[in-house]
Amino acid sequence: MPRAEGRWAGGPLVAVVGATGMVGAELLACLEARRFPVSRLLAFSSGKMRKTIRFRGRTLPAPGVDRRALADCDLVFFVSADEVSARLAPALAAKGVWVIDDSSAFRLDPNVPLVIPEVNAHALSQKRRLIAGPNCTMTGLAVAGRLLHERFRCVAARIASYQAVSGAGRAALEEFFSQTRRLSPRLKLRLGRAPSFAGAPFSALPAPIAGNVIPQVGGFDASGYSSEENKVAAELKKIWGAPKLAASVTAVRVPVSRGHSLAAWLSFSRPVSVAQARSILEKTPGLVFSGNGRYPTPQTAAGKGPVYAGRLRPGTGPRELCLWIVSDNLLKGAALNSVQIAEELLRRGWLKTFSRAA
Ligand SMILES: NC(=O)c1ccc[n+]([C@@H]2O[C@H](COP(=O)([O-])OP(=O)(O)OC[C@H]3O[C@@H](n4cnc5c(N)ncnc54)[C@H](OP(=O)(O)O)[C@@H]3O)[C@@H](O)[C@H]2O)c1
Numbered sequence: 001m002p003r004a005e006g007r008w009a010g011g012p013l014v015a016v017v018g019a020t021g022m023v024g025a026e027l028l029a030c031l032e033a034r035r036f037p038v039s040r041l042l043a044f045s046s047g048k049m050r051k052t053i054r055f056r057g058r059t060l061p062a063p064g065v066d067r068r069a070l071a072d073c074d075l076v077f078f079v080s081a082d083e084v085s086a087r088l089a090p091a092l093a094a095k096g097v098w099v100i101d102d103s104s105a106f107r108l109d110p111n112v113p114l115v116i117p118e119v120n121a122h123a124l125s126q127k128r129r130l131i132a133g134p135n136c137t138m139t140g141l142a143v144a145g146r147l148l149h150e151r152f153r154c155v156a157a158r159i160a161s162y163q164a165v166s167g168a169g170r171a172a173l174e175e176f177f178s179q180t181r182r183l184s185p186r187l188k189l190r191l192g193r194a195p196s197f198a199g200a201p202f203s204a205l206p207a208p209i210a211g212n213v214i215p216q217v218g219g220f221d222a223s224g225y226s227s228e229e230n231k232v233a234a235e236l237k238k239i240w241g242a243p244k245l246a247a248s249v250t251a252v253r254v255p256v257s258r259g260h261s262l263a264a265w266l267s268f269s270r271p272v273s274v275a276q277a278r279s280i281l282e283k284t285p286g287l288v289f290s291g292n293g294r295y296p297t298p299q300t301a302a303g304k305g306p307v308y309a310g311r312l313r314p315g316t317g318p319r320e321l322c323l324w325i326v327s328d329n330l331l332k333g334a335a336l337n338s339v340q341i342a343e344e345l346l347r348r349g350w351l352k353t354f355s356r357a358a
Contacts, residue, residue: 006060011037012351015073017088018080019043020051020062022170023102026335027079028055034339037346037353042069046080073097075351077338093130098351100131100338107132107235114238117340118286119146124341126350131341134239136333137161137217137251137260138232140325142239143286143307143332145266148277148321149240152268156246157236162254162261163217163228164298165209167329172204173257179210180255209255217251226251259298260333262325271318278312281323286332296326304328305336 018024043053047064070076078085078101085103093099106112113123114132119142165176179200197211207214218227233247281289288306296308311324345351
């Protein structure tokens with residue numbers, strides 16, 4: 001049991017499982033920056049090494065998971081791994097603990113709401129205490145295209161993703177930095193000979209990522225689609241409530257540290273002009289739209305909450321549009337979205353501002 005250093009007056013008792021990871025660190029920062037009420041914070045890690053986290057100016061221990069301590073919490077964020085969520089989350093929710101899970105363990109479970117507050121807060125229910133946060137690649141499109149879909153009904157989405165290395169967790173990002181550091185001094189630009197990072201050691205991703213792009217995110221199924229491609233397609237249908245939407249995705253890892261980008265070709269059931277689409281995108285909640293050929297890059301979105309879009313243009317016919325979308329995979333794609341869900345629970349009075357255990 002962690003020492004009781006993380007206590008403050010008022011607010012729910014909150015735990016973060018995976019607090020020492022990439023998303024965990026962002027989640028703690030979001031709770032702090034958004035002044036989410038917390039009377040006590042419990043932080044958990046794999047417990048393989050002695051670790052601590054910082055929260056509200058204090059250093060707190062982050063030991064391995066303590067099931068009994070979790071059961072006393074009002075709200076538990078899972079930002080660790082699928083198998084950890086699968087093993088622990090349902091029993092906690094059954095005991096009345098609100099659980100917000102960023103893993104993919106329950107996203108497609110018909111009994112679990114998959115929620116982006118700007119898109120489908122209506123899916124939240126007081127009776128369903130286990131709530132899933134969506135795949136970080138899909139989030140940008142779900143937010144950016146939501147009003148266009150409502151107005152013109154999107155019937156097909158073709159998507160190419162350009163995914164940051166932090167989307168694969170801390171180990172992948174460390175590998176990317178070490179490949180870059182190790183190989184940069186050797187690069188010399190000689191006339192007619194383009195330098196290459198070839199030969200870097202790798203284990204966290206299927207190929208070296210420094211100076212490369214990898215058209216594989218997750219394992220492949222029998223038809224050749226990767227698990228990430230299947231997740232993006234299936235979760236988009238669930239979150240838009242559009243089971244008949246045709247979706248095809250190519251997911252690519254790129255040597256960017258944070259910020260996922262998408263090129264999307266969206267086909268609608270009715271003709272839609274660029275001018276109509278622009279005026280809808282300018283009003284879409286959670287979206288910052290750049291018109292007149294301007295566009296965001298991963299650096300535009302890194303460390304920021306909104307989804308960004310630009311390069312709106314006509315597609316192959318009057319019913320198709322092309323759009324470029326970027327969002328921070330660690331924030332809107334994970335930590336921030338989870339905190340926004342918790343804020344929505346507070347707003348509705350479902351998550352009490354005092355602890356059950358007080
Ligand atoms: N990265 C993203 O962009 C992103 C976006 C959306 C969703 N997600 C999801 O968010 C979760 C965390 O991703 P991440 O990128 O933050 O990964 P990460 O940087 O690798 O961090 C993983 C965290 O989980 C902890 N952990 C590992 N095994 C555990 C166990 N058996 N029990 C308890 N804690 C355990 C780790 O603790 P140690 O420090 O002790 O290893 C660490 O705190 C994953 O489910 C991922 O699918 C990630």
